[in-house]
Amino acid sequence: xxxxxxxxxxxxxxxxxxxxxxxxxxxxxTGSELAARCGWTHPKTSRIENARTPPSPEDIRRxxxxxxxxxxxxxxxxxxxxxxxxxxxxxxxLRTGLKQLQHSYVPLFQAxxxxxxxxxxxxxxxxQTEGYATGxxxxxxxxxxxxxxxxxxxxxxxxxxRVIHEPGRRFVMVVEESALYHQVxxxxxxxxxxxYLLTAGALPAVSLGVIPKAxxxxxxxxxxxFHVYDDALVSVELLSxxxxxxxxxxxALYLKAFEQLRGLxxxxxxxxxxxxxxxxxx
Numbered sequence: 001x002x003x004x005x006x007x008x009x010x011x012x013x014x015x016x017x018x019x020x021x022x023x024x025x026x027x028x029x030t031g032s033e034l035a036a037r038c039g040w041t042h043p044k045t046s047r048i049e050n051a052r053t054p055p056s057p058e059d060i061r062r063x064x065x066x067x068x069x070x071x072x073x074x075x076x077x078x079x080x081x082x083x084x085x086x087x088x089x090x091x092x093x094l095r096t097g098l099k100q101l102q103h104s105y106v107p108l109f110q111a112x113x114x115x116x117x118x119x120x121x122x123x124x125x126x127x128q129t130e131g132y133a134t135g136x137x138x139x140x141x142x143x144x145x146x147x148x149x150x151x152x153x154x155x156x157x158x159x160x161x162r163v164i165h166e167p168g169r170r171f172v173m174v175v176e177e178s179a180l181y182h183q184v185x186x187x188x189x190x191x192x193x194x195x196y197l198l199t200a201g202a203l204p205a206v207s208l209g210v211i212p213k214a215x216x217x218x219x220x221x222x223x224x225x226f227h228v229y230d231d232a233l234v235s236v237e238l239l240s241x242x243x244x245x246x247x248x249x250x251x252a253l254y255l256k257a258f259e260q261l262r263g264l265x266x267x268x269x270x271x272x273x274x275x276x277x278x279x280x281x282x
Contacts, residue, residue, distance in 0.1 A: 010051070012079075012082060013080075016076065016079050016080045016083050017048060017050060019076055020048060020049060020060070020063055023064065023072070024066075024067055027066070027068055029066070029067070031045040031046060031049070034066050034067070037062075037066035038066050039062070054083070055080060057080075057081075061073045061077070075248055078247040079249075079250075082245060082250070096146075096147060097147040097148070098140065098141065098146070098149060099153040099156050105160060106160055108229060108233070109160060110163070112169070112229040112230055113168065113169055113230055114172070114229075114231075115170070115171045115172065115229065116172045116227070117172070117174070117227050117228075118175075118225065118226055118227075118258055118261055119173075120179060120224070121225065122136065122179055122184070122225070123175065123193060124173050124175065126160075126164055126171065127164075127173070127197060128157065129189070129192050129193045130158060131190075131192055131193065132189055132190065132192070134151075134185065135186070135189055136184045136185070137150045137154060137157075138150050139184060165203075170205055171205055171207065172207045172258075173207065174208075174209045174210075174211065174258070174261050174262050174265050175209075175210055175211070176211050176222050180210070180274065180278035181281065190282055191279055191282050194275050194278055194282075198272055208267070209265025209266065210265055210266055210271045212266060212274060218264055220260040220264070224238065225237045228255060228258060231255065232246070233245065234246075234251055
């Protein structure tokens, strides 16, 4: 059964608590001794270790210093921040429709130099055509039962996607071959979308790889769609929420996965052959 956003967030908080508890144990000091070194009461130590009270960044810094592990503070602070703010629920974001969601990404896009995108199911948003985006957003609007602002949302997405033509940015995108076949729009719109992929894949700033369905004994499995913005943030798309990952060790894990997935993809003429094959099935 899928884990709920609230349960996932609590599990993340407990992960922070466990890490702090392990630091204290490895340092060989009691909860009372740690409290004395940090300048607070023993009950506070207990509440933090049992994930009843989220620690502040200053709490984490003091804790790590008390345990002789000051070098771990930054990573645990990021982990704690992620635990407290990891879920941005689609329901809240989509309350007034899809246009607002498209605009919410613009500051992040403008601040990013290197985009790494992996998608197992859909054409990445930055490469979506008007017809494809319209089909997709219409389906989302109907499924989520939210106000219909599809026309405005598609316009906002296309405007946002102009970032791929701005100098000084690089876009590394990897899709599973199966993503080329999911018909979220009519045949004409799908053909136009696949045709645009042939063009966009040749843009100087864009690297578009396709992982063939027939890839044998692949070392890394198809996974959830995720975007890596520089090396600073990962956005993971779930049905109920968008998970924002900022902890350095977790970002490194996604970067490792992306590099392995990128290594499975084909590029250039081989990628174009797979795209043309998808067009022919229409």
